[in-house]
Every structure is written in C-alpha cells, then in structure tokens.
Amino acid sequence: xxxxxxxxxxxxxxxxxxxxxxxxxxxxxxxxxxxxxxxxxxxxxxxxxxxxxxxxxxxxxxxxxxxxxxxxxxxxxxxxxxxxxxxxxxxxxxxxxxxxxxxxxxxxxxxxxxxxxxxxxxxxxxxxxxxxxxxxxxxxxxxxxxxxxxxxxxxxxxxxxxxxxxxxxxxxxxxxxxxxxxxxxxxxx
Ligand SMILES: Cc1cc2nc3c(=O)[nH]c(=O)nc-3n(C[C@H](O)[C@H](O)[C@H](O)COP(=O)(O)O)c2cc1C
Numbered sequence: 001x002x003x004x005x006x007x008x009x010x011x012x013x014x015x016x017x018x019x020x021x022x023x024x025x026x027x028x029x030x031x032x033x034x035x036x037x038x039x040x041x042x043x044x045x046x047x048x049x050x051x052x053x054x055x056x057x058x059x060x061x062x063x064x065x066x067x068x069x070x071x072x073x074x075x076x077x078x079x080x081x082x083x084x085x086x087x088x089x090x091x092x093x094x095x096x097x098x099x100x101x102x103x104x105x106x107x108x109x110x111x112x113x114x115x116x117x118x119x120x121x122x123x124x125x126x127x128x129x130x131x132x133x134x135x136x137x138x139x140x141x142x143x144x145x146x147x148x149x150x151x152x153x154x155x156x157x158x159x160x161x162x163x164x165x166x167x168x169x170x171x172x173x174x175x176x177x178x179x180x181x182x183x184x185x186x187x188x189x
Pocket of ligand 1: 013014015016017131132133134135178
C-alpha cells in the first residue's frame with residue numbers, strides 16, 4: 001500500500017478518552033484552530049464558529065449544565081448520566097472546542113465535520129490527543145446550556161454540531177488496535 005506522512009497521520013489518529021492535566025499550548029491550539037478554518041465548506045460560506053475553552057471551571061460548569069439537560073430527558077440512559085456524580089462528557093480534557101454553525105444550510109453539519117476532522121489530524125500531527133464530543137449537539141438548546149454557551153462566545157443563532165476534546169493522552173491507558181470493517185469500499189473501473 002502506498003504511504004506518506006499525511007496518510008500515516010490519518011491512519012494513526014485515534015479517539016482519546018483519558019487525558020493528563022497538561023494543557024495544550026497557545027501555539028499548538030492556534031495551529032489546530034487554523035487547520036479547522038482551512039477545511040472545505042459548502043459554497044465557501046464559512047458560517048461556522050470555533051469556541052475554544054481552556055478554563056477548567058467553565059468546562060466543569062458546561063458538563064454540569066449538559067447533565068442538567070440529560071436529567072430532564074425521558075430516556076433512562078440519559079437520565080442516569082444526568083444524575084451521575086462521575087459522568088464527564090469531555091473526559092476531563094483540558095481543552096474543548098465547540099464547533100457551531102448557522103443551521104440555515106442543510107450541509108451545516110457537514111462543514112463542521114470537515115473542520116473537526118482537520119482538527120483531529122492537526123492535533124495528532126502535534127502529538128496531541130483528541131475525541132469528538134457529541135453531547136452538546138442534543139443539549140445546546142436547553143435554556144441553561146444555551147445561556148452558558150452564549151456567554152462563552154457561541155453565536156446565539158448557531159446550533160452546535162460537535163465538540164473537539166484536546167489534550168495529552170494518559171500514557172497509563174493503552175489503545176486497542178483499530179479494526180477496520182471490510183467490504184465498505186467499491187471501486188468501479
Ligand atoms: C459523529 C461522531 C460522533 C461521536 N461522538 C462521540 C462522543 O460523543 N463521545 C466519544 O467518546 N466518542 C465519540 N465519537 C468517536 C467514535 O466513537 C470513534 O471515532 C470510533 O469509535 C472510532 O474510533 P477511533 O476514532 O479511535 O478511530 C464520535 C465520532 C463521530 C464521527
């Protein structure tokens with residue numbers, strides 16, 4: 001199989017769900033955010049917004065409000081998370097980037113997904129772990145959650161399509177080798 005540095009970076013990236021306390025430096029964060037802004041977007045509208053949070057108290061408050069929204073749900077699994085003392089949707093990562101967009105175009109979420117993958121790959125190339133965090137997608141319109149994310153800088157008319165946890169992988173947690181499903185590719189010549 002043909003390979004190069006970019007292809008190796010793509011194949012070696014994994015979702016990291018246990019982080020050390022070490023914060024991502026300003027220089028690295030800026031490089032990762034810049035990679036996000038270079039992603040393709042439908043009609044090059046770039047209506048997205050990236051809200052990066054590196055304040056542990058604010059992240060903890062965000063988690064509490066997401067839990068509050070879950071606690072109001074009819075779904076038992078979400079209720080359980082909402083009442084859990086230990087549940088942390090962002091795995092205590094030191095940095096979280098909220099990726100939001102105007103919901104006016106049907107591809108708004110796709111623009112965000114392209115930017116998110118760019119951030120994952122940029123982070124991995126810098127030795128920084130990452131993970132997609134989805135819980136704000138379903139809770140961003142809960143009034144308590146919305147109040148907080150607005151105060152953090154998420155535009156009022158935006159929907160959250162995903163978040164990116166960033167930090168250094170806890171070396172004590174070993175990563176299982178990735179198994180890639182067979183039969184998902186068709187080539188027609
Ligand atoms: C749309 C989407 C939503 C995801 N949401 C979460 C999430 O909320 N929490 C989480 O731990 N992982 C989440 N993931 C990560 C996937 O579980 C992960 O990519 C998958 O298990 C493959 O593992 P890998 O990323 O290590 O290759 C999400 C991934 C995608 C693409």
